[in-house]
Amino acid sequence: MTRPSIRIGAGAGFSGDRIEPALDLIEHGQLDYLAFECLAERTIGLAQAARALDPQAGFDPLLETRMRRALPLAAPRGLRIITNMGAANTLAAARKVTQIARELGLSGYCTAAVTGDDVLDLVLAGDYPLIDREGTSRDLGESIVSANAYLGVAGIVQALEQGADTVITGRVCDPALFLAPLIHELGWAMDDWDLLGQGTVVGHLLECAGQVCGGYFADPGVKDVPDLARLGFPYADVARDGRAVLGKLEGSGGRLDSMTVKEQLLYEILDPAAYWQADVCADFRQVRIVQEAPDRVSIAGGKGQPAPDTLKVSIAYHDGHMGEGQISYAGPGAVARGRLAIEIVRERLRLIGARVEDLRCDLIGMDAVDQRGMGGDPAEVRVRIAGRVKDEASARVIGAEVEALYTNGPMGGGGVTRSTRRVLAVASCLLPRAMVQPRVTMEVA
Amino acid sequence: MSRILRDVAHVRTGDKGDISQIAVIALREEDYPLLLSSVTPERVGGHLAGLNARLIRRYELPMLGAVNLVLEGALRGGVTRSLALDAHGKTLGAQLLDLPLIVE
Numbered sequence: 001m002t003r004p005s006i007r008i009g010a011g012a013g014f015s016g017d018r019i020e021p022a023l024d025l026i027e028h029g030q031l032d033y034l035a036f037e038c039l040a041e042r043t044i045g046l047a048q049a050a051r052a053l054d055p056q057a058g059f060d061p062l063l064e065t066r067m068r069r070a071l072p073l074a075a076p077r078g079l080r081i082i083t084n085m086g087a088a089n090t091l092a093a094a095r096k097v098t099q100i101a102r103e104l105g106l107s108g109y110c111t112a113a114v115t116g117d118d119v120l121d122l123v124l125a126g127d128y129p130l131i132d133r134e135g136t137s138r139d140l141g142e143s144i145v146s147a148n149a150y151l152g153v154a155g156i157v158q159a160l161e162q163g164a165d166t167v168i169t170g171r172v173c174d175p176a177l178f179l180a181p182l183i184h185e186l187g188w189a190m191d192d193w194d195l196l197g198q199g200t201v202v203g204h205l206l207e208c209a210g211q212v213c214g215g216y217f218a219d220p221g222v223k224d225v226p227d228l229a230r231l232g233f234p235y236a237d238v239a240r241d242g243r244a245v246l247g248k249l250e251g252s253g254g255r256l257d258s259m260t261v262k263e264q265l266l267y268e269i270l271d272p273a274a275y276w277q278a279d280v281c282a283d284f285r286q287v288r289i290v291q292e293a294p295d296r297v298s299i300a301g302g303k304g305q306p307a308p309d310t311l312k313v314s315i316a317y318h319d320g321h322m323g324e325g326q327i328s329y330a331g332p333g334a335v336a337r338g339r340l341a342i343e344i345v346r347e348r349l350r351l352i353g354a355r356v357e358d359l360r361c362d363l364i365g366m367d368a369v370d371q372r373g374m375g376g377d378p379a380e381v382r383v384r385i386a387g388r389v390k391d392e393a394s395a396r397v398i399g400a401e402v403e404a405l406y407t408n409g410p411m412g413g414g415g416v417t418r419s420t421r422r423v424l425a426v427a428s429c430l431l432p433r434a435m436v437q438p439r440v441t442m443e444v445a
Numbered sequence: 446m447s448r449i450l451r452d453v454a455h456v457r458t459g460d461k462g463d464i465s466q467i468a469v470i471a472l473r474e475e476d477y478p479l480l481l482s483s484v485t486p487e488r489v490g491g492h493l494a495g496l497n498a499r500l501i502r503r504y505e506l507p508m509l510g511a512v513n514l515v516l517e518g519a520l521r522g523g524v525t526r527s528l529a530l531d532a533h534g535k536t537l538g539a540q541l542l543d544l545p546l547i548v549e
Binding site: 041042132133216219222223259262263264265266267268269270271272273284285286287288289319322358359360362364367368369370371372373384386387388423424425426428 | 451455456457459460461462463464466468470472492493494495496504506508509511513515523524525526528529530531536537540543
């Protein structure tokens, strides 16, 4: 029995996102579904490293906090939750949610884990061309930490059919978190490419949560956003024909209009005619955006072409270490003293024979992020020296040389900070779709 | 006073690997032709000269009154390996806002 329309909300746009707007949506949004998108490109690799230390770890660090607060509000309303917070350990995440449900007295609460995205063994057994650079997966050798395929909706839809109250996934295409309940509830066919394209547009608009409601938008005096501190998250009412109306809670901060929607529609899109997903190749060119009422925007016209016969795989691998140091200069001549400090550190790293593969030196306030070369004379500058090296010890040397500027460098330096980190890089390849099968495991409280 | 991009458009910046992406959207539909004449790959490459992007593509979206700029090889190997402070290149779109407009 399919329904005329459903309402889906966005509860997170990244792993560390705010929780309060999600709880507000659950409580006051009359939602049917809420999706938390929490998995950035590198997150699984980092989570895999955590799992290597603790077999019960490796899922989103905020999963427990989010679910402890969301479940007591969501369960009585029959609101179903879909999230990729499973990261590198989806089964453990589902067990954790089930444990929380038990503690909350939610007997019979069903949590499904959708697995199958972990294709590390397949990648290690084969040799696949990398799609974003020269070389093949085998070139990365033993430095590979994880390999995860971007799954489509199939596993999530299956879990919903089996009655899951919460569905936890690892790596899936972000819009699939939203497209799956549309397919499940509205009876869409898996080869109705235009509907899948339109559903992908809706998912893409929701997946960054606050970003379509005026987050990442404000430019005071030019693009003002009311009450940004209490920014609300969005929801969409999606009808069987795919037409959608975006909204946000009355009284929440932010703005939802054709400007904010256009920015989010094109966010991280390359060719707007071909937005490749596991389930469809979506076409954004004919999307129509109409402001229907204050903070209500209708979306129609998303199209689609058949899905590719390959799935994108994200490979995380260790790529050496990075060391960094920073120090500030102010007052007349600050820029010249900053430049002198950089020259000194460069020379000292050379003199001590530090093995630095790549060194980057910036004056924050002058040229660290600016690419226009405008110059000027700021009130203060901050020297930042960052280098890529083979090991942790070499990484520490870079910050040490910046710190040594205190007594061995130009006058008036202050506020040294130094850090090192192990670099986890990401590359991508493609796997034939037939090699990757989603699996659903149900846990019942 | 000569006009700049900020007078007629708003921007949103994103990234994919070593690619920076900047959507430039006309504030008023009638200014879309101004985007076509002013926001060319050549002019964008010249304005963000420090980037040394390998290739800049522009996709035209007349129904949205927008152009989508795709700057390949702009992020020093991409967010996961770059040594840059703004490894995502998230500040690039804002830096494009003082691009002078060409009025034909």
